[in-house]
Amino acid sequence: MKCPQQREPVRAMHDALVTTMALTKRYGRFTALGDCTLEVRSGEVFGLLGPNGAGKTTLLRLLLGYLRPTSGTATIAGWDCYQHSLDVRRRVAYLPGEARLFRQMRGGEVLRFFAAIRGGAMQDRALQLASRLDLDLNRRVSNMSTGMRQKLALAAALATDAELVILDEPTANLDPTIRGTVLELVDEARRAGGTVVFSSHVLSEVEQVCDRVAILRAGELVRLQVMSELRQRHRISALVHGALPPAPAELSGQLRIDIQPAGRVVIETPGELSPLLGWLSTLPLNEVRIEPVGLRAVYDEVHVGTKMDD
Amino acid sequence: MTDKRSRTKKPEARQAHRVRLALLGKSWREARLLMLSSALILFAFCWVRVWVVSLLPTDRFKTIVEQFREFERFVPVSLEQLFTYPGRIALTYDELIVVMGMAIWAIARGSDTVAGELSRGTLEMVLAQPVSRQRVVLTQATVTVLGAALLALATWFGLYVGIHTTHVDEPVAAPVLPLSVFGLDPQQVLQEGETRRVAMSTKVNAHDLWPAAANLFALGFFLAGLSTLVSSMDSHRWRTIGIVAAIYVLQLIMKIVALASENLKWLFHWTFFTAYDPERFVSLAVHTPEDAWRLILVDDQGAWQALGPLGYDLLLIGMGVAAYLAATWIFCRRDLPAPL
Numbered sequence: 001m002k003c004p005q006q007r008e009p010v011r012a013m014h015d016a017l018v019t020t021m022a023l024t025k026r027y028g029r030f031t032a033l034g035d036c037t038l039e040v041r042s043g044e045v046f047g048l049l050g051p052n053g054a055g056k057t058t059l060l061r062l063l064l065g066y067l068r069p070t071s072g073t074a075t076i077a078g079w080d081c082y083q084h085s086l087d088v089r090r091r092v093a094y095l096p097g098e099a100r101l102f103r104q105m106r107g108g109e110v111l112r113f114f115a116a117i118r119g120g121a122m123q124d125r126a127l128q129l130a131s132r133l134d135l136d137l138n139r140r141v142s143n144m145s146t147g148m149r150q151k152l153a154l155a156a157a158l159a160t161d162a163e164l165v166i167l168d169e170p171t172a173n174l175d176p177t178i179r180g181t182v183l184e185l186v187d188e189a190r191r192a193g194g195t196v197v198f199s200s201h202v203l204s205e206v207e208q209v210c211d212r213v214a215i216l217r218a219g220e221l222v223r224l225q226v227m228s229e230l231r232q233r234h235r236i237s238a239l240v241h242g243a244l245p246p247a248p249a250e251l252s253g254q255l256r257i258d259i260q261p262a263g264r265v266v267i268e269t270p271g272e273l274s275p276l277l278g279w280l281s282t283l284p285l286n287e288v289r290i291e292p293v294g295l296r297a298v299y300d301e302v303h304v305g306t307k308m309d310d
Numbered sequence: 311m312t313d314k315r316s317r318t319k320k321p322e323a324r325q326a327h328r329v330r331l332a333l334l335g336k337s338w339r340e341a342r343l344l345m346l347s348s349a350l351i352l353f354a355f356c357w358v359r360v361w362v363v364s365l366l367p368t369d370r371f372k373t374i375v376e377q378f379r380e381f382e383r384f385v386p387v388s389l390e391q392l393f394t395y396p397g398r399i400a401l402t403y404d405e406l407i408v409v410m411g412m413a414i415w416a417i418a419r420g421s422d423t424v425a426g427e428l429s430r431g432t433l434e435m436v437l438a439q440p441v442s443r444q445r446v447v448l449t450q451a452t453v454t455v456l457g458a459a460l461l462a463l464a465t466w467f468g469l470y471v472g473i474h475t476t477h478v479d480e481p482v483a484a485p486v487l488p489l490s491v492f493g494l495d496p497q498q499v500l501q502e503g504e505t506r507r508v509a510m511s512t513k514v515n516a517h518d519l520w521p522a523a524a525n526l527f528a529l530g531f532f533l534a535g536l537s538t539l540v541s542s543m544d545s546h547r548w549r550t551i552g553i554v555a556a557i558y559v560l561q562l563i564m565k566i567v568a569l570a571s572e573n574l575k576w577l578f579h580w581t582f583f584t585a586y587d588p589e590r591f592v593s594l595a596v597h598t599p600e601d602a603w604r605l606i607l608v609d610d611q612g613a614w615q616a617l618g619p620l621g622y623d624l625l626l627i628g629m630g631v632a633a634y635l636a637a638t639w640i641f642c643r644r645d646l647p648a649p650l
Contacts, residue, residue: 057648064438066646086442094438100431100649104339116332117439119325153435 017042017164017195018063022072025058031219032058035072038214038221040197042163045190047210047227048199049299054216056199057097060168063197064094076164093162097169097199098146099153107137107144107152114156126159129185133178146173158185165189166197171205183209207295215302222302225295229270233293236267236276238285248279268293329441330449336436337453344418345457352411352461353468356402360472363398364510367479371398384569386590395478395513396596399469403522403588412461412530413558419454420537421550423447424641428545431649447638451538458530466523470516478513479505518595521602521619522588528626529586533558535633542637545647585626591619 018040025033033055040046048056061067062074065085074081076088101110111130115123130137133151141149150173157165167186171179186209189196200206206213207227215223240263247255255276256268265285269276273290280288372393382389391397402408423446427433436446482504536557541550561581568577568584578584595602604618617625 061646061648064434066434066437068643068645086440089438090440092438094434096431096434096438096648098431098649099435101435102336102339102432103430105336113332113336114439116328117441119328157438 015042016040018046018074018076018197020059020062020072020074023059023062023069023074024071025055025062025067026070033062033216034219036216036221037072038224040164040195042195043190043193044211045186045196045198045209047206047213048197048216049201049203049206049213049295050216051201051303053218055219056216057168058219059216060094060166060197060199063166064089064092091163092166093157093160093164094166095153095157095168095170097172099150101141101149101153103140103142106140107135107148110141110152111137111156111159115159118160120161122159122161126155129155129159132185133181147175147178150174151178154182154185158189162194164195164197166199168199169201170198171200171202179205203295203299213295215299217302223298225298227295230293230295230298232272233268233270234273234290235293235297236269236280236288236290238265238283238288239263240265241284241286244283251276251279329445333436333441333445333449334452337449340422341419341453341457344415345460348411348415348457349460349464352408353464353471355405355407355411356465356468357472357475359402359405360399360469360510361476363395364476364478367481367505368393368395368398369481384566386587387593391589391593394596395510396515396518396592397589399473399514400519400522400589400592402469403465403526403592408465408526409529409586412458412526413533415457415461416454416530416533417537417551417554417558419450419457420534421541421547421554423450423454423538423541423637425541425544425550426547428646429547429649434646434649437646443642444638447538447542447634447641451534451634454534454538455531458527458534461530462523462527465526466516466519469519473510473514473516476510477507478510479507482506515596518592518599518602521591521595524623525586525588525591525619525626528623528630529582532582532585532626532630532633535630535637539633539637539640542641543644545650582626582629585617585622587619587622591622594619 016039018038020036020038023033023036024031036055036059048059050056058067062069063076063081065081065088068082077091079087079091081088102113105113107130111126112123115126127137130152133155135148135151135155139148141152144152150170154167154170157167170186171182174182183205186196186198190209190211196209198206198210210227212227213223213225214221215225240259244257244259244265246252247257254270256270258266258268260266267276267280375389375392379389385392387397392401424433427436427446433446437443533554537550537554540553541547544550544553561583564577564581565583567574568581591602601607601618603620605621605624607615607618609615
C-alpha cells in the first residue's frame with residue numbers, strides 16, 4: 001500500500017517557494033477556503049491575518065498536506081502539497097497554534113526525538129534555542145505549562161534547517177519577554193535567508209516582522225499588502241476652515257480625500273509624504289495630525305467591507 | 311555510478327533507520343506502562359489459576375460440573391475433557407481476565423493509532439516531520455503486535471510456572487497385586503481415601519498449552535487491526551473504543567446465541583469468536599498432538615472436517631492484516647482536522 005507516488009517537483013518560474021492556485025477547501029456547503037491564489041517568495045516573512053474562521057489554519061493545513069484540497073493546487077518548492085506531502089514536509093518546519101507534545105517525555109527527550117527524525121545538526125541548535133527561551137528541559141511535558149510547551153515546540157520547529165517555517169500563532173500563550181524573543185528569532189530566520197509563513201491575530205507582531213501580509217476573511221483572500229508600501233502610507237487628519245482647494249495635479253491622482261461632517265478632513269497618501277507637505281502648508285487647517293497608516297487601518301477597511309456586504 | 315548511488319543511499323538508509331527507531335521509541339514510551347502491567351497481571355493470574363485448580367481435586371470438580379451436564383453445548387469440548395487437569399487449565403484461556411486483558415491491550419493501542427493521537431494533537435506534530443502516514447501506522451502496529459505476543463507469552467509462562475510449582479493430591483489406586491497371597495488384606499494395607507501428592511507437571515505438559523496461547527495472540531492481533539481500522543476513520547478515541555466494544559459484545563452475543571439454538575447455528579460463520587477456541591486446541595494437542603498445529607483437520611479418508619488450530623489462528627491474523635491494510639489506505643487519504 002502506498003500513498004501517492006513521488007515525481008519530480010514542478011518549480012515555479014520565479015522565486016516563489018509557496019504557490020497556491022485557486023486553492024479551495026469545502027466541507028459540504030461550507031467553504032473553509034475559496035479560490036485562494038497567492039505566492040510566498042523565498043526569503044520573505046509572509047503574514048496571514050484574519051479573524052477566527054477566516055481560513056488561515058485551513059490554508060496552513062492544506063500546505064502541510066493534512067487536508068485534501070477540494071479543488072486547486074498548492075505547491076512548496078515545486079512539490080504538490082497533497083500528492084507529495086512527504087517531500088514537502090522535508091522542506092517545512094511547522095509550529096501549530098497550540099502545540100501538543102508527548103506527555104510521557106521530558107523536554108530534552110522531545111528535542112532528541114525531533115532531532116532523530118530530522119537528522120543533521122538540529123539537536124545542538126534546538127538546545128541553544130531552548131536555553132535562549134529559558135526552557136527547563138528536565139521537566140516532563142505533562143508537568144509543563146501551555147506556554148512552556150509552546151516554547152519547546154518552537155525550539156524544535158526553529159532548530160530545523162527547513163527551507164520554509166510555518167508558524168501558526170507562535171506567540172499565543174507566551175509572556176511579553178518571550179514574545180519579543182520569538183519575533184527576534186523570526187527576524188533572524190529571515191536574515192539567514194529562510195522563508196517564514198507567520199499566522200497571527202496580533203497586528204503589531206505581523207507589522208513588525210512581515211514583508212507581505214495576506215488578509216483573509218470568511219475563507220477568502222481579500223487583500224495582499226506589501227508592508228514596505230504600507231509603511232510609506234500616511235494619514236493626515238485636520239479641521240478645515242472653509243472649502244478645501246483642489247489638490248495639485250501631480251498629487252491628485254494619488255491622494256484619497258475624505259471630507260467628514262463638522263469640517264474634519266482625512267487625507268491619505270499611498271507614497272512619500274514630502275511632496276504633500278508643501279501643499280498642506282497652504283491649506284486653512286487646524287489641529288493637524290499626521291500618522292502612518294498601520295495594518296490596523298487596512299484590517300479595519302477589510303472588515304468594514306464585511307459589514308457593508310452584510 | 312553504482313558506487314556513487316550506494317554512497318548517497320547509505321546516509322538516507324541510516325536516516326530512515328533513525329526515524330524508525332525514534333518512532334518506535336515514542337510508541338514504546340506510550341505503551342510500556344499498559345503493556346508491562348497487563349503482562350504482569352496475566353502472568354500472575356495464570357499462575358494463581360493453576361494453583362486454584364490444584365486445590366480442587368478433579369474428582370470433586372467432576373461432581374460439581376456434572377450438575378450442569380445440560381449446558382454442555384455451551385462448552386467447546388466435551389465435559390470429559392474438563393475432568394482432566396489439562397482441560398481445566400486450558401479453561402484459563404476462556405477466563406474473563408485473560409480475554410479482556412488481551413482485548414483491552416489491543417483496543418487501547420489500536421484506538422490510539424490515529425484517533426487517539428489526533429485527539430491529543432500529537433499526530434500533527436509527528437506528521438509535520440518528514441514521516442509518512444504508513445510509517446505511523448506501521449510503527450504503532452509493530453508495538454501493538456509485539457505487545458500482544460508478550461501478553462500471550464505471559465499467559466503461557468504463568469501457566470508454565472504454575473504447573474511446575476504446584477502439586478495435586480490424588481487418590482491412591484488400590485494395588486492390583488494379590489496381596490492376599492502374602493496373607494494380607496488390601497483393605498488393611500490402604501486406608502480408604504488415602505491420597506498422594508504429585509507434581510502438577512506430571513499431569514499437564516505445559517507445551518500442550520501453546521496452541522491456546524497462539525490463539526489468544528491471534529485474537530489480540532485481530533482486535534488490534536479492527537480497532538486501528540475504526541480509529542483510522544475517527545477523530546475521537548472514546549468513540550473508537552465505544553464502537554469496537556459494541557462490535558465485540560455483539561459478536562460475543564452472536565456466538566452465545568449460535569451455541570444455544572440449533573436454528574441459529576449459521577451465526578457461527580459471522581462471529582470472530584468462532585475462531586477463538588483455545589480449549590479445543592489444547593484438547594487436540596493432548597489427544598492428537600499431530601493435529602495441534604494443523605491448518606485443516608481431515609478425517610481418516612482425508613476429507614476436510616474443519617479448520618485446524620493454525621487455520622483459525624491464520625484466519626484471525628488474516629482478518630487483522632486486512633483491517634490494518636484498510637486502515638492504512640483510509641488514513642493515507644483522509645483529512646486530518648485540527649485537534650479540539
